[in-house]
Amino acid sequence: MGDKRLSLYNTLTRRKEDFQPIDPQNVRMYVCGPTVYDYAHIGNARPVIVFDLLFRLLRHHYGADKVTYVRNITDVDDKINARAARDYPEKPLNEAIALVTAKTADQFHADIGLLGCLEPTHEPRATDNIAQMQTMIETLVARGHAYVAGGEVLFDVTSSDDYGELSNRKLEDQQAGARVAVDDHKKNPGDFVLWKLSSGDEPGWPSPWGVGRPGWHIECSAMSERYLGKVFDIHGGGLDLIFPHHENEIVQSRCAHGTDRMANIWMHNGFLQVEGQKMSKSLGNFVTIHELLASEKFGGRSWPGEALRLAMLMTHYREPIDFSVRKLEEAERLLEKFARRAGDADDGGTPDPEVIEALSDDLNVSAALPRLNALDGEALASSMKMLGFLAYRQAKTALVDEAVISERIAARLELIGRKDWAGADAIRDELAAKGIQLKDGKDPETGDRTTTWEAM
Numbered sequence: 001m002g003d004k005r006l007s008l009y010n011t012l013t014r015r016k017e018d019f020q021p022i023d024p025q026n027v028r029m030y031v032c033g034p035t036v037y038d039y040a041h042i043g044n045a046r047p048v049i050v051f052d053l054l055f056r057l058l059r060h061h062y063g064a065d066k067v068t069y070v071r072n073i074t075d076v077d078d079k080i081n082a083r084a085a086r087d088y089p090e091k092p093l094n095e096a097i098a099l100v101t102a103k104t105a106d107q108f109h110a111d112i113g114l115l116g117c118l119e120p121t122h123e124p125r126a127t128d129n130i131a132q133m134q135t136m137i138e139t140l141v142a143r144g145h146a147y148v149a150g151g152e153v154l155f156d157v158t159s160s161d162d163y164g165e166l167s168n169r170k171l172e173d174q175q176a177g178a179r180v181a182v183d184d185h186k187k188n189p190g191d192f193v194l195w196k197l198s199s200g201d202e203p204g205w206p207s208p209w210g211v212g213r214p215g216w217h218i219e220c221s222a223m224s225e226r227y228l229g230k231v232f233d234i235h236g237g238g239l240d241l242i243f244p245h246h247e248n249e250i251v252q253s254r255c256a257h258g259t260d261r262m263a264n265i266w267m268h269n270g271f272l273q274v275e276g277q278k279m280s281k282s283l284g285n286f287v288t289i290h291e292l293l294a295s296e297k298f299g300g301r302s303w304p305g306e307a308l309r310l311a312m313l314m315t316h317y318r319e320p321i322d323f324s325v326r327k328l329e330e331a332e333r334l335l336e337k338f339a340r341r342a343g344d345a346d347d348g349g350t351p352d353p354e355v356i357e358a359l360s361d362d363l364n365v366s367a368a369l370p371r372l373n374a375l376d377g378e379a380l381a382s383s384m385k386m387l388g389f390l391a392y393r394q395a396k397t398a399l400v401d402e403a404v405i406s407e408r409i410a411a412r413l414e415l416i417g418r419k420d421w422a423g424a425d426a427i428r429d430e431l432a433a434k435g436i437q438l439k440d441g442k443d444p445e446t447g448d449r450t451t452t453w454e455a456m
Contacts, residue, residue: 036101145252224253236266
């Protein structure tokens with residue numbers, strides 16, 4: 001299939017464009033990934049799901065071996081430092097940071113695996129690309145786009161005439177894009193940090209400017225260049241990243257490389273609310289992906305990863321989404337209907353052309369759903385696999401055989417008998433992470449606790 005059949009909305013130009021890859025033999029996409037200081041929440045799930053669908057669609061159009069998808073992990077950040085000090089106060093900070101980032105990244109991978117997401121081609125970590133960041137910073141200083149002041153290296157936003165093009169903000173109206181307060185040593189309030197000094201036992205690396213660590217924005221510029229080149233096809237992320245993160249990525253990359261752009265198309269998914277309200281811990285509606293899949297926090301039950309995936313995709317990715325129990329229930333009913341109609345059909349065939357046509361119109365899943373409702377058998381199974389469903393449902397069940405499940409259920413019942421609730425919950429979560437949902441009940445004759453299971 002040719003590239004003329006795919007159109008995508010470009011935040012940079014504010015219009016939908018026919019997608020023309022720089023090199024059809026190597027279509028390249030970069031998406032900002034998680035900062036691993038806490039479990040990913042359901043708002044974080046939206047860009048992961050949206051750009052997984054785009055990854056699948058690009059692979060369909062150009063071939064699986066001709067698409068390179070990079071999603072980074074930010075594992076150096078002041079939030080990580082704070083969480084490490086809070087959770088492991090008895091350990092040296094660097095050791096505590098390693099524990100936090102390892103635990104959080106592992107949970108992120110487990111969670112999004114249950115959402116049917118493919119692994120990206122590359123998943124670089126910020127801490128593995130410090131040398132690349134320092135090289136880019138040195139180039140920016142040498143070219144007059146950055147300066148050293150107050151123990152920091154800062155980007156001079158006035159050194160580029162078209163800074164603010166992505167967010168459509170005038171320079172004089174913009175606020176500082178750094179993760180620190182505006183200080184007197186900055187030439188301009190909007191100048192942002194490329195490198196800052198580390199003190200005490202904070203994580204740090206030797207550099208020409210002293211032992212320190214990178215600012216947030218330089219990370220993605222360096223990693224995208226390393227894996228995709230100076231100019232690539234698509235850059236994605238949430239709407240909240242347009243300013244300052246993506247705006248600053250663009251200006252520092254262009255100025256470092258002498259190019260007129262960083263990526264040809266910029267794509268952003270919309271915001272998420274929960275039951276009509278902004279998600280926040282103070283409102284009690286803050287839900288992590290793990291909690292949604294493995295606990296009864298949302299709607300009094302746990303939910304299959306497929307239901308979360310479809311609930312996200314039923315609203316167009318650029319629109320705001322009101323995430324609700326009703327939306328999950330609707331998605332679950334649809335998936336059950338599709339599963340019945342597809343039956344045991346082979347899903348290795350060609351997806352339905354009308355489904356592909358709808359998805360190729362800026363990922364219009366809503367337009368694809370009526371066609372899916374009209375399909376059955378292999379056509380439906382293959383089309384659902386294209387969307388990340390069915391094949392995932394079958395694969396999950398195969399992850400754990402019945403003998404292992406029975407053994408873990410028996411162990412959990414023994415722990416419950418000893419009132420070891422934490423141990424029992426750990427086994428429940430362990431099985432939930434593998435797609436197995438436990439259901440507790442009572443034997444009608446003896447009154448003893450019983451546990452059954454089903455694949456989510």
